[in-house]
Amino acid sequence: MASKQDGVWIKLQHIPREILYFLIIISMIVPLLRPMGLPITISPQTRSLFDSLNTLEPADVMLEFVDWSAGSMSFHQPGCIAVSFQAVKRGAKLVFLSTSTEGPLMYELMLEKFQSVFDEADYVYGEDYVYLGYVAGEETARAAIASDIRTAFSSDYYGTSLDEIPLMQRVHNYADYSMIISYTMGSPESFVRQFNTQYGVITHIHCGEMMTPTILPFWASGQITGLLNGGVGAAEMEVLVKRPGDAVKLTDVYSFSNILVFVFLIIGNIGFIMQRRKGE
Amino acid sequence: MIIASGKVVDFIALILIWAVAAVFVWIVGGKRFTIRRMVAIDVIEEAVGRAVETEKAVVMNIGGGGLLRGEYAPATMAGLTVLGYVAGLTARLGADLIAPMYSDGGVETIPVATELIRDAYMAEGEVERFDAEEMIPFLPVQASVMALADRVRPAANIMVGYYWHESCIWAEAFGRIGAIQVGGTTNLYQIPFFAGACDYVLIGEEVYPISAYISKDPKLIATIVGQDAFKWIAAILIILGTILVSFGNQWLTQFLSM
Amino acid sequence: MISTDPSIWVMAFFTIAITSLAFRDNPLAKFAEHTFLAAQAGNLITMAWRNIRSIGLQPLMKGSMTMLIPLLFGVALYTRYSKRYIWVSRYPTAMMVGIGTGVTVRAFVEFQFIQQIIDTFKPLNSFNNIFFVATVVICLTYFIYSLTPKSPALEKPMSYVTRLGRYLMMIAFGASMANTVITRVGQYAGRIMFLLYDWLGLG
Amino acid sequence: MIGQWFLKIPSLNELATSVQQWGIIIAAFAMGLGSVNIIIRNVHRIQKREGTDWLYAIWLLAIFFLFAIVGIGFGSASSQYRYIFNTILQPLSATMYPATLFFLVSAIYRTFKTRTVEGGLFVIVGAIILVANAPVMAATFPFLVSVKSWIMDVELTAAYRAILLGIGLGAIMLGFRVIFGLETTHLGREEET
Numbered sequence: 001m002a003s004k005q006d007g008v009w010i011k012l013q014h015i016p017r018e019i020l021y022f023l024i025i026i027s028m029i030v031p032l033l034r035p036m037g038l039p040i041t042i043s044p045q046t047r048s049l050f051d052s053l054n055t056l057e058p059a060d061v062m063l064e065f066v067d068w069s070a071g072s073m074s075f076h077q078p079g080c081i082a083v084s085f086q087a088v089k090r091g092a093k094l095v096f097l098s099t100s101t102e103g104p105l106m107y108e109l110m111l112e113k114f115q116s117v118f119d120e121a122d123y124v125y126g127e128d129y130v131y132l133g134y135v136a137g138e139e140t141a142r143a144a145i146a147s148d149i150r151t152a153f154s155s156d157y158y159g160t161s162l163d164e165i166p167l168m169q170r171v172h173n174y175a176d177y178s179m180i181i182s183y184t185m186g187s188p189e190s191f192v193r194q195f196n197t198q199y200g201v202i203t204h205i206h207c208g209e210m211m212t213p214t215i216l217p218f219w220a221s222g223q224i225t226g227l228l229n230g231g232v233g234a235a236e237m238e239v240l241v242k243r244p245g246d247a248v249k250l251t252d253v254y255s256f257s258n259i260l261v262f263v264f265l266i267i268g269n270i271g272f273i274m275q276r277r278k279g280e
Numbered sequence: 281m282i283i284a285s286g287k288v289v290d291f292i293a294l295i296l297i298w299a300v301a302a303v304f305v306w307i308v309g310g311k312r313f314t315i316r317r318m319v320a321i322d323v324i325e326e327a328v329g330r331a332v333e334t335e336k337a338v339v340m341n342i343g344g345g346g347l348l349r350g351e352y353a354p355a356t357m358a359g360l361t362v363l364g365y366v367a368g369l370t371a372r373l374g375a376d377l378i379a380p381m382y383s384d385g386g387v388e389t390i391p392v393a394t395e396l397i398r399d400a401y402m403a404e405g406e407v408e409r410f411d412a413e414e415m416i417p418f419l420p421v422q423a424s425v426m427a428l429a430d431r432v433r434p435a436a437n438i439m440v441g442y443y444w445h446e447s448c449i450w451a452e453a454f455g456r457i458g459a460i461q462v463g464g465t466t467n468l469y470q471i472p473f474f475a476g477a478c479d480y481v482l483i484g485e486e487v488y489p490i491s492a493y494i495s496k497d498p499k500l501i502a503t504i505v506g507q508d509a510f511k512w513i514a515a516i517l518i519i520l521g522t523i524l525v526s527f528g529n530q531w532l533t534q535f536l537s538m
Numbered sequence: 539m540i541s542t543d544p545s546i547w548v549m550a551f552f553t554i555a556i557t558s559l560a561f562r563d564n565p566l567a568k569f570a571e572h573t574f575l576a577a578q579a580g581n582l583i584t585m586a587w588r589n590i591r592s593i594g595l596q597p598l599m600k601g602s603m604t605m606l607i608p609l610l611f612g613v614a615l616y617t618r619y620s621k622r623y624i625w626v627s628r629y630p631t632a633m634m635v636g637i638g639t640g641v642t643v644r645a646f647v648e649f650q651f652i653q654q655i656i657d658t659f660k661p662l663n664s665f666n667n668i669f670f671v672a673t674v675v676i677c678l679t680y681f682i683y684s685l686t687p688k689s690p691a692l693e694k695p696m697s698y699v700t701r702l703g704r705y706l707m708m709i710a711f712g713a714s715m716a717n718t719v720i721t722r723v724g725q726y727a728g729r730i731m732f733l734l735y736d737w738l739g740l741g
Numbered sequence: 742m743i744g745q746w747f748l749k750i751p752s753l754n755e756l757a758t759s760v761q762q763w764g765i766i767i768a769a770f771a772m773g774l775g776s777v778n779i780i781i782r783n784v785h786r787i788q789k790r791e792g793t794d795w796l797y798a799i800w801l802l803a804i805f806f807l808f809a810i811v812g813i814g815f816g817s818a819s820s821q822y823r824y825i826f827n828t829i830l831q832p833l834s835a836t837m838y839p840a841t842l843f844f845l846v847s848a849i850y851r852t853f854k855t856r857t858v859e860g861g862l863f864v865i866v867g868a869i870i871l872v873a874n875a876p877v878m879a880a881t882f883p884f885l886v887s888v889k890s891w892i893m894d895v896e897l898t899a900a901y902r903a904i905l906l907g908i909g910l911g912a913i914m915l916g917f918r919v920i921f922g923l924e925t926t927h928l929g930r931e932e933e934t
Binding site (some may be wrong): 545548549550552553556557559560561565568569570572573574575576577578579580581582583584585586587588589590592594604605607608609611612613615616618619633634635636637638639640641642644645647649650651653654657658665666669670671673674675676677678680681703704705706707708709710711712713714715716717718719720723724725726728729732 | 744759760761762763764765766767768769770771772773774775776777779780781791793797798800801802803804806807808809811812813816819822824825826827828829830831832833834835836837838839840841842843845846849852855858859860862863864865866867868870871874891892893895896897898900901902903904905907908909910912913915916919921922
């Protein structure tokens with residue numbers, strides 16, 4: 001009898017990986033076609049970002065680093081839209097820029113969805129918001145932007161000189177930035193180093209959940225003010241600004257696929273333990 | 281005041297840390313210090329031994345960080361040291377070594393690695409077994425890792441260097457075929473895959489002492505000793521500060537924020 | 539309704555081709571991967587050129603001669619392909635490493651050392667705080683390799699402490715791994731959304 | 742650079758700012774190095790004519806030049822460039838990294854095993870967080886949320902803080918080695934490439 005049971009365990013350890021992949025894809029498709037709309041709890045990290053955004057005054061300038069690549073568009077784009085929406089609501093001026101190569105095109109894709117918000121709020125390009133394009137050099141570039149934005153950019157993305165842009169005429173260096181937010185899958189620490197540590201600018205980060213653990217210590221110590229935790233954080237932000245969108249849709253996907261992965265982990269390990277017990 | 285406010289202690293600390301390092305490197309020297317036993321070395325030896333027994337190969341990879349960028353170079357260099365060590369072991373014990381290199385990241389390490397492996401085989405008098413074409417295949421794209429794992433089916437897979445998303449592909453591909461795995465990277469958010477899939481994982485900057493341990497380079501050991509001194513200082517500061525704060529005394533906090 | 543836009547079909551094809559790689563190494567996936575490498579490199583060149591032109595060449599045209607220095611250094615990087623002039627590329631490389639290190643390292647003392655130590659000063663009035671401080675110290679001692687007590691009486695407890703540190707870090711890595719799952723799911727779900735909504739026209 | 746950080750000397754500040762700008766320009770040039778490598782390697786592959794391999798190489802070069810020529814000729818803000826980017830690079834880039842999910846799932850099932858105490862802790866905590874990350878479970882069993890937030894905010898933050906302290910010191914030491922020339926052996930080596 002025991003051997004029959006063991007046979008099951010061994011079989012459970014050798015499910016072909018194609019089946020696993022198929023199941024995980026199904027677990028993502030079903031909730032996307034049949035959304036459930038589960039309640040979303042707001043984490044303290046997201047809450048502190050939201051509270052910080054609400055301190056923005058109409059003349060304040062906020063730097064938004066559009067640093068995501070197509071890979072993380074699914075949650076960075078909704079996150080950026082939700083944050084920018086709140087900033088626009090507060091009347092803050094937005095300066096978008098990129099230090100990652102796919103950034104410019106990601107900005108334009110984001111703008112397609114966001115233009116209507118700008119129009120509604122009577123935001124004029126060049127006066128209320130501006131996009132500066134890409135600058136090479138990663139952390140060196142971030143340092144340059146903090147100390148003098150004109151060393152990194154001489155014109156905006158569309159070729160207009162910075163001095164001819166009304167908004168940029170009063171934006172020069174760290175003293176003019178009220179806060180910065182970076183949407184990144186690269187190196188979130190470098191923004192904190194160059195903006196917060198160096199000049200004390202309020203720094204927010206939106207990165208993937210996988211990187212959150214590595215920067216949580218900086219959030220705990222207050223070096224990062226607001227921390228959006230990937231897709232979960234983006235969904236929380238959408239709920240907070242009362243504009244549910246793509247990130248909220250993703251929430252249901254997490255339910256299914258996470259439980260499925262959990263089941264894989266347990267099956268794999270029970271099989272392993274049973275097999276080892278038999279081996280002893 | 282010439283020093284920016286809020287940075288006084290930082291400035292002094294930087295000078296102090298460097299001064300202590302300089303003392304260890306140039307005055308005390310690293311020779312009189314030993315690095316505690318590193319389990320990873322035992323695991324690597326055991327893995328190569330297993331490869332010899334089963335007549336399978338050993339795969340060693342150093343990631344795609346390259347040597348050009350400051351952030352990634354130290355990990356790649358540590359990886360190169362380990363590569364030299366593994367090459368020495370395989371040359372001596374008689375296992376086949378395969379050290380795949382990325383062709384789309386950190387290409388500047390390829391000649392360095394080739395040189396290193398040749399030297400290792402030369403030192404063991406096994407230079408006729410060195411064959412660059414066989415030993416150092418280029419992976420045109422990272423995902424051909426899977427194909428490599430299926431083709432070679434090595435007994436051991438050692439990964440030390442700087443890894444990004446591909447860490448997971450490596451760990452999975454070689455874990456599936458049951459190879460003994462040793463992994464180490466300084467990219468914090470990739471450590472978990474190595475931690476889960478490897479028989480032994482080098483956590484973060486643990487890759488540096490291992491290369492000092494292998495190379496026995498006194499200067500390298502000296503910098504490790506310098507760092508250790510400040511880790512003790514950090515630990516003592518934390519304990520001291522915690523005790524002070526518990527009694528409501530903010531003196532140390534204020535002093536350090538100066 | 540399924541999309542009739544050819545570019546959506548191309549996008550869908552590439553999405554599926556790359557995904558198929560996870561199942562098996564195949565020519566389609568190889569084709570898609572090559573396309574990816576090429577397009578990425580092309581994009582890099584495009585972006586780099588914009589940069590060089592806007593902050594290097596344009597100021598030079600306007601007469602700021604100091605811009606010649608970085609431009610020449612930049613061109614010098616390419617001497618690495620010539621066996622004879624390879625030594626020239628050493629200078630821009632050294633300069634790049636130097637600037638990069640300078641920009642980063644100056645922040646580290648405050649950013650990742652002093653500030654982090656200050657925030658660990660927690661009053662020992664709750665279990666969480668005691669546990670927190672103890673964990674930081676125990677894990678930190680794991681990373682001490684050379685200046686460890688040599689006397690046999692201390693060596694043994696020390697080895698227990700370092701092992702405990704390893705266990706504590708493993709717990710953190712387990713949590714971190716689970717977080718990675720959610721990131722990857724979120725990213726890939728974006729592709730599924732594209733395939734379902736934009737390509738197949740469902741939902 | 743380090744001087745600019747700590748000291749308030751105007752002339753030093755200006756120098757540091759322009760050096761930063763130089764750094765950006767050199768970095769932009771360095772981005773082309775990879776492309777030169779790609780061209781050299783693939784021309785080589787075409788010359789070798791092994792199997793079907795050279796066909797891929799031709800295709801690769803064609804796409805590369807398509808992007809480079811459109812990008813430099815029309816500019817990256819042009820609609821032409823946007824079109825090729827959005828149809829070709831965007832879906833590829835968007836799938837390349839997320840597809841790691843499948844490897845991750847397979848690794849979780851097959852290789853993340855409770856071999857040792859370490860592995861056991863890893864798997865157990867991983868399992869708890871996986872469940873807690875599923876909103877459905879978090880809504881049904883609220884205690885999971887508090888377990889998760891304890892692990893994340895206390896355990897994990899403390900453990901990672903220790904690791905970060907170590908890495909921070911390592912980086913400071915690296916700066917020491919670069920500035921005082923202990924790192925030259927590797928720089929010298931690299932020039933041999």
